[in-house]
Amino acid sequence: MSLDQSTRPLDVENVRVFDYRRDVIVELHGETPDGEFDAVSYVFREDPDDExxxxxxxxxxxxxxxxxxxLDEADYTLT
Structure with missing residues (x-):
């Protein structure tokens, strides 16, 4: 898995949303153009001004x- 996610495009095949106490994590799973499996995660924090x-x-x-x-399918909005 590449540590520099900006250098390898990803053909997204699967997306998962994980809801933790104050964080929501979105994981993208797929293949790179080289055919290697890769995963990319994004962490979203609750907005203290907008519950x-x-x-x-x-x-x-x-x-x-x-x-x-x-995020839309999981009923989350971005501020």
């Missing part, structure tokens, strides 16, 4: 649609 929203980390442009779709 229904999450503060977003920087999301790679190639991953944005999959991350936003997964």
């Amino acid at each position: 229904t929203g999450l503060r977003s980390p920087e999301i790679e442009a190639d991953h944005e649609a999959a991350v936003h779709e997964a």
Whole structure:
């Protein structure tokens, strides 16, 4: 698995959302162009000013649609 996620595009095959006490984690699983399995995780924190929203980390442009779709399906909103 690459530590520098910005250098390897990912063909997303599976997305999981994990809800912890104050964090929500979105994991993307898929293959790189070289055919290697890779996983990318994004951690979202509860927004202290908005109990229904999450503060977003920087999301790679190639991953944005999959991350936003997964959060929408799990009834989360980004602030």
